[in-house]
Amino acid sequence: MLLKGARLATFDPPRLDEADLRIEGERIAERGRPLAPRDGEEVLELEGAVVIPGLVNAHTHLYSALARGMPGPAAAPRNFVEILERVWWKLDRALDADSVRLSGLVGAIEAARSGTTLLIDHHSSPSFIRGSLGELQRAVEEVGLRAALCYEVTDRNGREGRDLGVEENVTFARERASALTRGVIGAHASFTLGDESLDLLARAVSDTGSSLHIHVAEDRADGDDARARYGCSVIDRLDRRGLLASRALLAHCVHLDPDQVQLAHAKGCWIAHNPRSNMNNSVGHAPTVNLRRAALGTDGMDEDMFAEMRAAYLKMRDAGRDDAVAATVQMVAGGHRLAAALFGLPFGKLDAGAPADLVVLDYRPPTELHGDNLAGHLLFGVDRSHVRSVLVAGRWVLRDRRVTSVDEAKAFAAARSAARDVWSRMASLGTA
16 A cells, blocks of 8 residues: 655654655555555555554553453552552452453554554463463454563462463463564562572573563562562562563563663663553652663553653653653653564664554644654644554554454443453452
8 A cells, every 4th residue: 555645753763754655565665755656556645644653562461451440449458569469469360261352352452542553461360371372362463453472470379370371471482473473471570489480480581582571679569578588689689590681571660779770771671661550559650760771561551652651751750850751752762672672673663664553643733743843742742532543564453543353342342241250250259
């Protein structure tokens, strides 16, 4: 197809140009102005619509789509660990194959409607481990999005649950890679993993040639546990087991000091910053001034990266950072660089050879729009309501605001029914 009359906006560095794009197969084949239509080529006149690369959610939990509006626990949690015990660890234990699939389906639909084309998901369903990543893959690929999937290995469900989690990660990473999906090795957090489990995870990373996705120092409890039981920081503990390595994704990192962040970066690790979730859980704010290899995630709050960008910016400004605009845009670009490392494709580009993953925005700027002020429009003007169409790997996932491959109403009706069943099962569960 040929996209005519677009305003192409990219973020690394911020740039805006008027140009046409030719799409062939899964890639952008040509960029220029003007490009002449070829015989048999579908031509779409965009009439100056802004086009951006598809956005990346660097850390999410698709299963939390079924938590929206969920009744709170009988006793209000007093700290972060109790939030896990009384809410999230009960929710994940109540998930079955149907609810896992539907959470992935509606989460992917909401991502597409938000211009998010690649989801780096961290999954947990202790009552349904084997085959759970395959259910998520089928759901996300049915919508047409890309994903990097993993299962959350933890000791809290016993040795059998731990070993099944490792097996699910390894099997999926080895056997289920596709044009749209990759598998990585998932782990909950240091405070729910013994040394034997960390060694198993290190072996899984090595055997699959993959990388680790783990929560790190989201709350002080993680670091306190590492110091009390192992006499070191969380970062040092992971490093001793060989888990700090190129492409490892460390989610949150709220309670790391500058030296620990520097060590993680020196080892080639990425950090996923999740400002809205951190505020929601009252755990603090990541040391963003020290983050060089960082990307934004939602931690399952939703799949709306425009909302996450704005929250990241406002939190940094509230902390007094004068460079908050540039820092936020760099984290958006960081998501593309992280995705490139995981998939081996030049995400974030709108040039020949780049994947045809892009978002068409119905954004009519009330002031001039150019490369020098693109970031200001992105943070103060654009939101998910402007997403008109979404292309992933050369295929329309959302076209003129209609999801192309899924009966959206049917999917959400089924999800509501599944959520009622999940909530009912949760009510019968004790504390994790």
